[in-house]
Structure formats: C-alpha cells, structure tokens
Amino acid sequence: MTQSRFTDAEKLIRPDLIGLEAYEPIAPLEVLSERCGVPVDELIKLDGNENPYGPSPRVARALAEYPFYHIYPDPLHRMIMKQLSEYVNVDKDYIVCGSGSDELIDLTLRVLLEPGDKVINCSPTFGIYSFSTEVCGGKVTTVPRQDAYEIDVKGIDKAVDKRTKAVFVASPNNPTGNATPSKVLRELLSIGTMVIIDEAYYEFHGQSMAGMVPEYPNLIVLRSFSKWAGLGGLRVGYGVFPLPIAEMIRRIKIPYNVNAAAMVAVRESLADLDYLQANVKAIVEERERLSRLLQEHGVLRPMPSQANFILCQVIKGNALMIKEGLEHRGIIVRHFEKPLLSSMLRISVGKPEQTDALVAALDRWKEQ
Numbered sequence: 001m002t003q004s005r006f007t008d009a010e011k012l013i014r015p016d017l018i019g020l021e022a023y024e025p026i027a028p029l030e031v032l033s034e035r036c037g038v039p040v041d042e043l044i045k046l047d048g049n050e051n052p053y054g055p056s057p058r059v060a061r062a063l064a065e066y067p068f069y070h071i072y073p074d075p076l077h078r079m080i081m082k083q084l085s086e087y088v089n090v091d092k093d094y095i096v097c098g099s100g101s102d103e104l105i106d107l108t109l110r111v112l113l114e115p116g117d118k119v120i121n122c123s124p125t126f127g128i129y130s131f132s133t134e135v136c137g138g139k140v141t142t143v144p145r146q147d148a149y150e151i152d153v154k155g156i157d158k159a160v161d162k163r164t165k166a167v168f169v170a171s172p173n174n175p176t177g178n179a180t181p182s183k184v185l186r187e188l189l190s191i192g193t194m195v196i197i198d199e200a201y202y203e204f205h206g207q208s209m210a211g212m213v214p215e216y217p218n219l220i221v222l223r224s225f226s227k228w229a230g231l232g233g234l235r236v237g238y239g240v241f242p243l244p245i246a247e248m249i250r251r252i253k254i255p256y257n258v259n260a261a262a263m264v265a266v267r268e269s270l271a272d273l274d275y276l277q278a279n280v281k282a283i284v285e286e287r288e289r290l291s292r293l294l295q296e297h298g299v300l301r302p303m304p305s306q307a308n309f310i311l312c313q314v315i316k317g318n319a320l321m322i323k324e325g326l327e328h329r330g331i332i333v334r335h336f337e338k339p340l341l342s343s344m345l346r347i348s349v350g351k352p353e354q355t356d357a358l359v360a361a362l363d364r365w366k367e368q
Helices: 031-038 055-067 077-087 098-111 128-133 153-159 182-189 210-215 243-252 260-270 275-295 319-328 350-363
Strands: 094-096 118-121 139-143 166-169 194-199 219-222 235-240 301-302 311-314 342-348
Touching: 031 319, 055 219, 055 260, 077 094, 077 194, 077 235, 094 243, 098 219, 098 311, 118 235, 118 319, 128 139, 153 182, 153 311, 166 182, 166 243, 182 194, 210 219, 219 260, 260 275, 275 301, 275 311, 275 350, 319 342, 319 350
Parallel strands: 118 139, 118 166, 166 194, 194 219
Antiparallel strands: 094 235, 219 235, 301 311, 311 342
C-alpha cells in the first residue's frame, strides 16, 4: 500500500481553529436525568429558555398525518413563506429560513467575512456570535455593555475600522434580558457597518426592527420559533435580510437545510397564533410573578427582563454551589463560567408550579 502524502491530519486543519474553544451547549434531558438521579418527567428544566407549554396541539396532529417524509423538502421553503411574510409584514424575498437562527448567523458571517475581518460583540451576550465569527475566520472586537447592560453606541462607533463588517445586538439580550430601544438601534445603524439584530425573544417584548429592513441596506433581523412557538427541538428560524444578502445566502446554503417536519410545524404554528400568543402572555405574567417572589425571598436579586428568562445576582451563597444544589433536586438553571457572569444565575420562566418548587428549594440558602 502506498503511504499517503499526508501523515499528520492536524497539519491540514486551519491554524486559526486549533485553539478555538468549543461552544458549550446545554445538556439534553437524558444526560440531566442521569446526572441528577431524577426521572426525565420529573425534571424542572429552567436552563434553556425553552417554552414550558410546548408547541401548538396542531403541530403534533399535522406531523402525525404528514405523508411525505420520504421526499426531500423544498429547499426554498415555499410551504411557509407566504405565512412568514404576513407574520413579519415584509415581502417574502427578504426572508430566508434556516435550521435555527444559529445556522443563519453562520451563513451571514460566511457571506460577510473575509479572513481577518472584524465583528463587534456586545458582551455579555449570546456566545454563538463570537464563536461563529472565529469559525468563519473573523476576529472578535468586544465592546462591553454599560452598567445596566445597555449597548455602548459611542464605544462601538470608536471601535469600528475599515475591517469591521458587522455588529451583533441581541434585543432582548441573552443572558441579561433587557431590550435595546429602537431609537438606540437607529443610532447604531447610522454608523454604517452591518447591524445584525437577534430578535429570538421578540414575542415576549413586542418591539421589532424587522419591518425596517427594506429601508436600511445595513440591517439584518434574525428570529426563532424555538422560544415563543415551542419548536426548539425541530430547529427552525428565519432572518429578514437586505435583498442582495438574502439572495447570496440562498445561493450558498445547504439545499435542504430546513426539514419537512420543521416546515409543517411552522405552518401549523402560524395558523394557531391565538393559542401560542396566549402561552406567551402566560409566560410574561409568570415572569413578573417569578421576579417578585425572588425579590421577596432574598437569595437572588432578579434583573429586569423583557424575555422569557431572568438573570439573577446571587446575594446569599455561591452561584455555582446553588446551581449544583438545585440540580441535585432536579431543578436545572444556567450558570456561566465567565467573569462578568460568575456570580449570576439565569433562570428560564416555567409554569407556576415550577416557580413554586424553585423558590421552595432556594430556602436552603436563605439563612446563610
């Protein structure tokens, strides 16, 4: 056998990827169950900002009845484009669907970045922005958020140079929960670089810039069906892009990037808005109740939130120890091993009985 010319596979890997840290996702139910020693159906999962009410009942029925799983799905997602256009109130040509908004972040950066181009990241925020930038060969410029987690428009303006291609702004922001006012976003757009606004939690807040994309050639808005519609497991999101970028993303994306089941689920979700919006209303109401109970309890100090989760400052005990202690009782919350967030816990809004169980479990640290 002739020996391959390539004897060391590592030498073939892009050098800039060698030191890249893997993105750390949340653990799946089965892993959590084994780790906690609690059956899956008894877990109180408040770490992933998932919708505790799940999808519309129409989704399960439609998925059971769909007859064409053996046929490749439509690569242009025409089954759902008319409904999406009506929901967002923009022409369908501006809209591109993806396997979650994560895929659209990756595709957008592939279109925008040449090696060494820069992306501004407003930390603390969703970790996939910096991760995907580095995967796509870009460099991350961090402009920290200000004291109340507002974006620093002046700092961003100062950081922009000729290699800066984009700035990411999550609104409401994950993990801090605060939204950026539209006036501030317009100021950011005036800087001239591409502004990518992640509206994954839009439905819990109601403010959107999506309808303004046709007016701004440097505005992209991303959205998700994972949170408000309860479709996190089916991985489907969409973006509203300037027409040239929308067309380029359609050209470079994997053809069948959104599977048939996901498109059926979106179709049925958009046909059952009253049901889903009632669930959103229940989550918003429970968010306010959870915030009030945590404030009164005294172990955690909840931050104001306009999303479906609350970031909390730990004021009694240690954040990691509380996270692990709750986990032993089958209550899963999120702790970030990052300097700006090390004394914080992010808690997704669950059902009222889950809130009550969480608050009762926190009693252990109340007297410390």
